Amino acid sequence: MTAFNLKKFIKDKEVKDLLAGLATSMDEDFCVKDNDNEILYGTDGGDMTNRLPVTANGETVGLVYGRNDKEIAVMATCLNHLTGAETLIRAQTAARQAAWNELTTIYDFVEQVNAFDIQQIADLLIRKVSGKIEADNVSVILINEKTGKLEFIPDGNGAAMSITAIAESLRSFGNAEIINDCRSDSRLATDSISSLIYAPIKAKGNNNAKPIGFAFASTTDTHPFSAADLDFFRTLVSQAASIIDNAILHKNTVRKKAVIDMAKTLVATLEKRDLYTAGHSRRVKKYSLAIADYLKDINTEDKDRLALAAELHDIGKVGVRDKVLLKPFKPTEDEWNEIKLHPIYGEEILTHIDEFEDVIKGVKYHHEHFDGSGYPDKLKGSNIDLFARIIAFADAFDAITTERPYERPFDGKKVLSPDDAFERLKKDAGTHFDPEVVAAFTKAFTDGKITA
Numbered sequence: 303m304t305a306f307n308l309k310k311f312i313k314d315k316e317v318k319d320l321l322a323g324l325a326t327s328m329d330e331d332f333c334v335k336d337n338d339n340e341i342l343y344g345t346d347g348g349d350m351t352n353r354l355p356v357t358a359n360g361e362t363v364g365l366v367y368g369r370n371d372k373e374i375a376v377m378a379t380c381l382n383h384l385t386g387a388e389t390l391i392r393a394q395t396a397a398r399q400a401a402w403n404e405l406t407t408i409y410d411f412v413e414q415v416n417a418f419d420i421q422q423i424a425d426l427l428i429r430k431v432s433g434k435i436e437a438d439n440v441s442v443i444l445i446n447e448k449t450g451k452l453e454f455i456p457d458g459n460g461a462a463m464s465i466t467a468i469a470e471s472l473r474s475f476g477n478a479e480i481i482n483d484c485r486s487d488s489r490l491a492t493d494s495i496s497s498l499i500y501a502p503i504k505a506k507g508n509n510n511a512k513p514i515g516f517a518f519a520s521t522t523d524t525h526p527f528s529a530a531d532l533d534f535f536r537t538l539v540s541q542a543a544s545i546i547d548n549a550i551l552h553k554n555t556v557r558k559k560a561v562i563d564m565a566k567t568l569v570a571t572l573e574k575r576d577l578y579t580a581g582h583s584r585r586v587k588k589y590s591l592a593i594a595d596y597l598k599d600i601n602t603e604d605k606d607r608l609a610l611a612a613e614l615h616d617i618g619k620v621g622v623r624d625k626v627l628l629k630p631f632k633p634t635e636d637e638w639n640e641i642k643l644h645p646i647y648g649e650e651i652l653t654h655i656d657e658f659e660d661v662i663k664g665v666k667y668h669h670e671h672f673d674g675s676g677y678p679d680k681l682k683g684s685n686i687d688l689f690a691r692i693i694a695f696a697d698a699f700d701a702i703t704t705e706r707p708y709e710r711p712f713d714g715k716k717v718l719s720p721d722d723a724f725e726r727l728k729k730d731a732g733t734h735f736d737p738e739v740v741a742a743f744t745k746a747f748t749d750g751k752i753t754a
């Protein structure tokens with residue numbers, strides 16, 4: 303805080319008028335001098351030997367002289383009230399200016415950054431911090447949600463070993479803080495930096511959640527960080543946090559869509575390869591959703607997952623050789639065993655992609671039978687994933703109402719009408735199929751919701 307300038311203060315007309323008014327009302331002469339003995343108000347008549355200090359911010363900034371103690375005391379009290387009020391106004395103005403600067407910085411931040419580019423957000427955060435806080439290093443680190451690994455952005459692996467080690471120590475920190483003596487802080491175990499300022503990056507609107515990352519600035523010299531540095535750093539990081547959180551969400555959504563589109567393209571390619579199953583996945587999805595509409599406790603999100611599982615249920619057939627898959631006659635036992643591997647292949651294709659976590663069971667178990675006589679794991683009853691039980695029925699319904707390479711009319715099997723197929727499959731409730739799924743399908747069928 304700058305020193306209080308008594309001379310400038312007393313030059314103010316309002317202050318001068320007030321002092322003159324006081325002097326007149328008390329019928330006394332006064333003189334105010336600064337610490338250099340310069341007269342700022344009144345005249346020194348030589349007989350003004352009594353004096354009292356004038357203070358501002360707890361420091362003596364001048365003296366008030368007069369002839370009588372009592373009157374001087376009134377004058378000094380009045381002056382000290384005035385300097386106190388002036389100090390307060392200045393502090394408030396400074397605080398308002400600081401708040402304004404902070405707002406401007408944040409506004410700039412939001413304006414300047416591409417809200418979906420995490421690298422760019424981190425880069426801007428680092429530049430903003432570096433422009434305001436004296437630091438040798440500013441790092442932004444995200445914690446990979448799946449692997450738990452720390453990821454420096456925007457550099458990737460560019461951070462020095464010492465900084466990487468400090469980042470590892472910081473991952474267990476909670477609230478924003480300053481450490482101005484890093485070498486004696488047992489949590490850090492470092493000799494490479496002297497001061498550090500830390501702030502967590504928390505997902506928007508969830509301050510109690512574990513941080514999705516953190517930022518820190520450090521110095522190697524003895525320059526300590528101040529409370530104002532921490533305020534600025536914390537505000538900027540928290541602002542960046544909500545943008546980063548949005549960007550991650552956006553990135554995941556884009557990625558999810560890309561991965562799902564890729565899988566659907568794979569299925570479409572498969573169906574092009576095998577003309578007999580053209581449209582099979584689409585129809586199985588449609589029948590599965592019609593069944594789901596008549597089952598209790600299936601919400602919209604479940605239906606989205608079911609739709610995806612149904613659409614991808616035969617994706618594993620890409621692993622079955624053309625010569626087997628496209629064979630126009632009934633397969634041999636070996637060939638049949640190869641076809642029966644497609645649910646496992648499906649699981650293998652989808653298993654490494656997070657986006658498919660919720661649909662794998664529906665794919666893997668769509669050939670299980672309710673009585674345990676299916677494949678690949680001979681699961682029974684409710685041990686079979688509900689999506690798989692639904693898809694199993696939808697799959698069978700489509701299989702017997704459509705020509706297929708290994709169940710074709712010329713092999714002695716007839717393509718059935720929907721009514722005949724329905725009557726035929728109903729008999730397998732409790733053996734092949736989950737009775738509740740069959741009941742749901744029955745209602746959907748009766749209501750005219752099952753159309754080819």
Ligand SMILES: [Fe+2]
Pocket residue numbers: 615616644668669697
């Ligand atoms: Fe299948």
Ligand SMILES: [Fe+2]
Pocket residue numbers: 582586615616697
């Ligand atoms: Fe199928």
